[in-house]
Amino acid sequence: MTTGYCVKCRAKREMQGAKPSVVGNGRPAVRGTCGTCGTRMFRMGRG
Template identity: 50%
Template sequence: MVEAYCVKCRKKVEMKNPTQVTMKNGRPAVKGTCPVCNTTLYRIGKSSK
């Protein structure tokens, strides 16, 4: 369960299909989609699963 802020919905939502990624600058992040509007979400930093 990873939560992120959705800019379109303007609220915190639980990510759908969260995956660990590494950004270009080497920082870890979690990438997923919003279950309501299917917008791509990012949560910078390691996930706390």
Template identity: 50%
Template sequence: MAETYNGYCVKCREKRDFSGEVSETNGRRMAKGTCPVCGTKMTRILGKA
């Protein structure tokens, strides 16, 4: 189930929308995906559900 999130791409140095999967590590929810322009991995820490 891929959803769209807004995150910061470190390589492009811009905020971009990316589609990603939600995973939970150490009690933190995080959206992980790739930048649609350069292909770099992007992450976004989400709030508690």
């Protein structure tokens, strides 16, 4: 599973619907939503 930091929960949460993405400078990132509150999450790096 993929985890990320949720700013709303202020804690690490499981990321739902995680999808690989790339940010402006070409670095890999992951986008998804918080499995607890549904807030959008963003994490740098893969996985």
